Amino acid sequence: MKRHVLLLALVLFVVGVFGIRFGLNGQSRIALAQEKGAKVENMKLPEPKYDGEVSVERALLERRSIREYKEDSLTLTEVSQILWAAQGITDPKTGHRTAPSAMATYLINVYVLPGKVIGLPMGLYQYQPTHHELAKMADGDMKSKLFEAAGQQPIKNAPAALIITGLTAKSKSPNWFYLEAGHAAQNVYLQGVSLNIGTVVMAGFKPEDVKKALNLPADETVIYVMPLGKKK
Ligand SMILES: Cc1cc2nc3c(=O)[nH]c(=O)nc-3n(C[C@H](O)[C@H](O)[C@H](O)COP(=O)(O)O)c2cc1C
Structure with a gap:
């Protein structure tokens, strides 16, 4: 029993040292755990809807940057729909998504940070x-x-926020991931109109500060933060 405890402590120590040494974070943490056969707990999201009440024209007409929100919680279904709009797969055969991508290489990640989302505890989640x-x-x-x-x-004040990052190492051009972030962000705005959820794209911060504070993957650059909340 004692030997097991010592062994476990040794394993934890080695993993901790290697984690710091090689800057293991975000994606690499997930990849490493999967390589070792460890179970990475993924949460299945509610299925997105493919029909809504609001036309594309109406959504374009009503799209606005919203910076004040009701105190109401969002639901996991609403967050799921927003994430699908940002980057959901729309053609499972090719893996193509709701937003275009340079050479279909998909150069962005979308994260959600819930504060008050029914069915989703606080944390940092990668879509x-x-x-x-x-x-x-x-x-x-x-x-x-x-x-x-x-x-x-x-x-x-928002009950949730999204972060859109660019995958710098994967991108053949230093601009492409910024362009992809723009497409995804506009989708979020338009889906938001249909769900009565307000948002605003924010880039007025130091990307490195956000990356450090949240321990985001080393090979990603923070592009946009988008708070989400019910419109007042
Ligand atoms: C690249 C970019 C960066 C932005 N950064 C911020 C920001 O840091 N904070 C903010 O409140 N709004 C930000 N905005 C939102 C703009 O202020 C907003 O889009 C503009 O005032 C026009 O308003 P509208 O989006 O309602 O049409 C940003 C928009 C863009 C395109």
Whole structure:
């Protein structure tokens, strides 16, 4: 029994040292755990809807940057729909998504940081388009950490926030992931109109500060923060 405890302590120590040494974070943490056969707990999201009440024209007409939200919680179904709009798979055969991508290489990640989302505890989750799931990256009130790092009030008041990052190592051009983030963000705005959810794209912060505060993967660059909340 004692030997087991010692062995476990040794394993934890080695993993901890290697984690710090090689800057294991975000995606690499997930990949490493999967390689070792460990179960990475992914949360299946509610199926998105493919029909709504609001026409594309109406959504374009009503799209506005919204920085004040009702105190109401969002639901997991609403967050699921927003994530699908940002990067959901629309053609399972090719893996093509709701937003275009340079050479279909898919150069962005979308994260959600719930504060008050019914059915989704606080934390930092990476959206996984392939199976329309969330991979948990961190526990606790990560949205407050985001607010401390990015410093814009709507993040604090919103019941949830998204972060869109660019996959720098995967991109053949240093601009492509920024362009992809723009497409995804516009989808979020338009889907928001149909769900009566307000949002605003924010880039007025130091990307490195946000990345550090949330321990985001080393090969990603933070592009946009988008608070989400019911319109007043
Ligand atoms: C690249 C970019 C960065 C932006 N950064 C911020 C920001 O940091 N904070 C903010 O409140 N709004 C930000 N915005 C939102 C703009 O202020 C907003 O789009 C503009 O005022 C026009 O308003 P509308 O979106 O309602 O049409 C940003 C928009 C873009 C395109």
